[in-house]
Amino acid sequence: MSKSQNVFFGIGYCAAIALMALGAIFLMAAPAGTNPGFYITGPIMLGAGVVIIVGIRLRQRVVVEQKVTLKPTQIRELKCKNCHASLSEKDFTIKNDIVIVKCTYCGALYEMTDNPVW
Numbered sequence: 463m464s465k466s467q468n469v470f471f472g473i474g475y476c477a478a479i480a481l482m483a484l485g486a487i488f489l490m491a492a493p494a495g496t497n498p499g500f501y502i503t504g505p506i507m508l509g510a511g512v513v514i515i516v517g518i519r520l521r522q523r524v525v526v527e528q529k530v531t532l533k534p535t536q537i538r539e540l541k542c543k544n545c546h547a548s549l550s551e552k553d554f555t556i557k558n559d560i561v562i563v564k565c566t567y568c569g570a571l572y573e574m575t576d577n578p579v580w
């Protein structure tokens with residue numbers, strides 16, 4: 463990931479957090495009845511903040527993808543949770559520090575929950 467992208471993501475996160483904080487304040491202030499518009503502005507700001515963070519996360523997910531290198535002895539012990547077929551090294555990918563398993567036998571796609579020691 464390039465440095466300019468990191469800066470862009472950083473600014474995006476700050477803006478999103480600020481939007482959500484303001485939105486929450488507006489929602490908390492709304493029941494006081496000072497301004498009925500707060501009931502509309504609050505959720506819009508909260509929503510905008512969530513959309514920005516989701517957008518950034520999706521962009522980062524594409525960038526972070528990498529290939530896993532497993533020791534053959536460890537692969538031998540790993541089996542598909544769905545069909546119990548033995549899995550090979552090419553069935554594993556890491557996305558955002560989450561190990562994704564795609565079984566070549568039954569096509570099952572799932573995350574690895576019990577973290578093996580690489």
Ligand SMILES: [Zn+2]
Binds near residue numbers: 542544545565566568
């Ligand atoms: Zn399978």
